[in-house]
Amino acid sequence: MVDGTRSTSGASQVTPATQHNQVSAADDRVYTAIASEPDFAELRRRYRRFAFPATLAFMAWYITYVICNNWARGFMDTKVIGNVNVAVVFGLLQFLSTFVIAFLYARHANRELDPLATRLRDRFESETGR
Secondary structure, three states, rough: OOOEEEEEOEEEEOOOHHHHHHHHHHHHHHHHHHHOOOHHHHHHHHHHHHHHHHHHHHHHHHHHHHHHHHHOHHOOOEEEEEEEHHHHHHHHHHHHHHOOOEEEEEEHHHHHHHHEEEEHHHHHHHHHHH
């Protein structure tokens, strides 16, 4: 078995590994063709247009929270209501901001990404026979 085929009595048979490699190579060619098209570039642009600013904004907000907890203890100890201080409010707002970003991303994906991704996936599946 040198080339992925098994020989029994002189005849060669295609093994599952060889068949998988052939399908994978065909998939790679189709994917490469689709990835070089303007629709694919547009999908990536739309994704990055949301993902990078949202990530940067959340990281800035989170790092601000950590910095304030370490070096602005007087501010973070300021009472807001009863025994609830600014640190607790900021901590809870971290959770809220996570859910807000998730909601906004889901809405963005449904409106901007999914229609284009579905077209690209349908084309890939039709060209690969899936």
